[in-house]
Amino acid sequence: MSSPLHGLSIDSIRAGLLAKKFSAEELTRQSLAFAEAENPKTNAYLTFSQERALAAAKAVDAKIASGDDPGALAGVPIAVKDVIVTRGLRTTCGSKLLANYVPPYDATAVIRLEQAGGVILGKTNCDEFAMGSSNENSAFGPVRNPVALDRVPGGSSGGSAAVVAQGTALVSLGSDTGGSIRQPASFCGISGVTPTYGRVSRYGLTAFASSLDHIGPFGKTTRDAARLLEVIAGHDKMDATSASAPVPNYVAALDGNVKGMKLGLPREYFEGLASETGDLVMAAVEELKKLGCEVRDIQLPHTPFAVAAYYIIATAEASANLARYDGVRYTTRSASAGTLTDMYRLTREEGFGDECKRRIMLGTYVLSAGYYDAYYLKAQKARRLITQDFEQAFEQVDAIVAPVSPFPAFKLGEMVNDPTAMYLSDIYTVTGDLAGIPCMSVPCGLTAEGLPVGLQILTRHFNESTMFRIADAYEKASN
Amino acid sequence: MADLANLALRDDEVVRMAQDLSGILTHIDKLNELNTSNVEPMAQVLFDAEETATLREDQERPTLTNAEAVRNAAVTSGGYYKVPRVIER
Numbered sequence A: 001m002s003s004p005l006h007g008l009s010i011d012s013i014r015a016g017l018l019a020k021k022f023s024a025e026e027l028t029r030q031s032l033a034f035a036e037a038e039n040p041k042t043n044a045y046l047t048f049s050q051e052r053a054l055a056a057a058k059a060v061d062a063k064i065a066s067g068d069d070p071g072a073l074a075g076v077p078i079a080v081k082d083v084i085v086t087r088g089l090r091t092t093c094g095s096k097l098l099a100n101y102v103p104p105y106d107a108t109a110v111i112r113l114e115q116a117g118g119v120i121l122g123k124t125n126c127d128e129f130a131m132g133s134s135n136e137n138s139a140f141g142p143v144r145n146p147v148a149l150d151r152v153p154g155g156s157s158g159g160s161a162a163v164v165a166q167g168t169a170l171v172s173l174g175s176d177t178g179g180s181i182r183q184p185a186s187f188c189g190i191s192g193v194t195p196t197y198g199r200v201s202r203y204g205l206t207a208f209a210s211s212l213d214h215i216g217p218f219g220k221t222t223r224d225a226a227r228l229l230e231v232i233a234g235h236d237k238m239d240a241t242s243a244s245a246p247v248p249n250y251v252a253a254l255d256g257n258v259k260g261m262k263l264g265l266p267r268e269y270f271e272g273l274a275s276e277t278g279d280l281v282m283a284a285v286e287e288l289k290k291l292g293c294e295v296r297d298i299q300l301p302h303t304p305f306a307v308a309a310y311y312i313i314a315t316a317e318a319s320a321n322l323a324r325y326d327g328v329r330y331t332t333r334s335a336s337a338g339t340l341t342d343m344y345r346l347t348r349e350e351g352f353g354d355e356c357k358r359r360i361m362l363g364t365y366v367l368s369a370g371y372y373d374a375y376y377l378k379a380q381k382a383r384r385l386i387t388q389d390f391e392q393a394f395e396q397v398d399a400i401v402a403p404v405s406p407f408p409a410f411k412l413g414e415m416v417n418d419p420t421a422m423y424l425s426d427i428y429t430v431t432g433d434l435a436g437i438p439c440m441s442v443p444c445g446l447t448a449e450g451l452p453v454g455l456q457i458l459t460r461h462f463n464e465s466t467m468f469r470i471a472d473a474y475e476k477a478s479n
Numbered sequence B: 001m002a003d004l005a006n007l008a009l010r011d012d013e014v015v016r017m018a019q020d021l022s023g024i025l026t027h028i029d030k031l032n033e034l035n036t037s038n039v040e041p042m043a044q045v046l047f048d049a050e051e052t053a054t055l056r057e058d059q060e061r062p063t064l065t066n067a068e069a070v071r072n073a074a075v076t077s078g079g080y081y082k083v084p085r086v087i088e089r
Helices: A010-018 A024-042 A050-065 A108-115 A158-166 A182-188 A222-232 A275-290 A303-324 A340-351 A354-367 A373-396 A419-424 A427-435 A464-478 B011-033 B066-070
Strands: A045-048 A077-081 A119-124 A171-176 A191-194 A214-219 A262-266 A294-298 A399-403 A439-446 A452-459
Touching: A010 A050, A010 A222, A024 A045, A024 A050, A024 A077, A024 A119, A024 A158, A045 A158, A050 A119, A077 A158, A108 A119, A108 A171, A108 A222, A119 A158, A158 A171, A158 A182, A158 A214, A171 A222, A182 A191, A182 A427, A182 A439, A182 A452, A191 A222, A191 A464, A214 A222, A222 A439, A222 A464, A262 A275, A262 A373, A275 A294, A275 A399, A275 A439, A275 A452, A275 A464, A294 A373, A303 A354, A303 A373, A303 A419, A303 A427, A303 B011, A354 A373, A354 B011, A373 A427, A373 B011, A399 A464, A419 B011, A427 A452, A439 A464, A452 A464
Parallel strands: A077 A119, A077 A171, A262 A294, A262 A399
Antiparallel strands: A045 A119, A171 A214, A191 A214, A191 A439, A399 A452, A439 A452
């Protein structure tokens, strides 16, 4: 059975609906049926939202029937990562603690995509509280990579990447704190975008590390991802860190013209890279040269300190953010607790998985009296230096091109016993989050084993249009 | 550290966590190679904006109802969260 979404895009769905070739309800019913039938292969969806999806689809059909504009995402089947809250629709964060949590409100990004006519098919599996790089840390079982079912889809937004690659949603929302959108996008062979910090409201995104958290889109093409970002971006009074800069028309920037654009190649990002990954990334750089880009070597000298700085800052913020799961407000409370203190300690011990515990412990440690200056403050200073590296690079170039991950998708269980190695594999993605700059992964070919590799493109704050223009031009040339 | 983090780790977990954390902390020690004198710490990604850019008028607006707010709690009573007794009489 092939996906009813095969060959479709956001724009072609809208055109098809307006030309009355099919209805939103038909497309939604077919997409849901396909997604429910295919899901056991990958475990990418945790919850389906049939009623909500059909209501949204019928509203789109009614608008079209009465001659009203059905919206930029009219009838588009969308999946939402399960760390993004949905009113009345279970939101687990991949955690046993929230297995029965039904949020009383919608995230701003969810409200915006539904207002634009988007149809939410369901919620996607992820690493618990978005902590992981393989999607093996979910309390509801790992997600399998639809490209190679014995391999991980990447993480933490593994489910959101898998559904787009599998054709069980056209586009999806993920979240990125240290690479959780770009790395799974590269592992599954699709586009994944981490926008500028503050570009998309975090209201309703379950907090992991607040100064690093982003919501961003996945799509089969850069064009679809850009279209989705356009809808969800923009200031939100519910998130004081959301940016008030106007949202440009990203799709209008996709004119294929990258002639004379200056691209920087950071040497630090090519050390310790699997050779096939490096070869594919360099072949993509050659393709961009053919399109008229000017490529020069640049330096980002503080890159080797990025993983250390990231895992201090992210875990410090996480230890504070996860303190709220104490048995009082969020559904689960240990049955064996007699006292208040035991209620906190046992609920958290029984509810959190290993990776969350590890990060809570590390975060507690780096913030504790006597260690604060040596770890947390030091990491914040390293973060400044890493950000300044990018600022200096962007004085010379319009964008930076680099790998996303040191290697393609690995086998399930392969890295699970070595958390430090797993953390170190985030080296090429944590830098963009620390600096808060926009960055994305665009597919740049397959290894001999048929595993996708991603090309990472990074640009200045709020310069998503340049990033999309390069990715789209490359995508068209390489097809 | 587990006490500070309010985690009642089992003995076998303590052993495993200690191993995992020392591996990570060994890598983190790399930061000591970095000279950060005269570097301002960076807590947030900040953009050029007036200091008052995120302030708004303090106006009444609808919030969750009491029933909605407590609905996900494990134990409630009369619209309140209920927890084990804190002070013994």
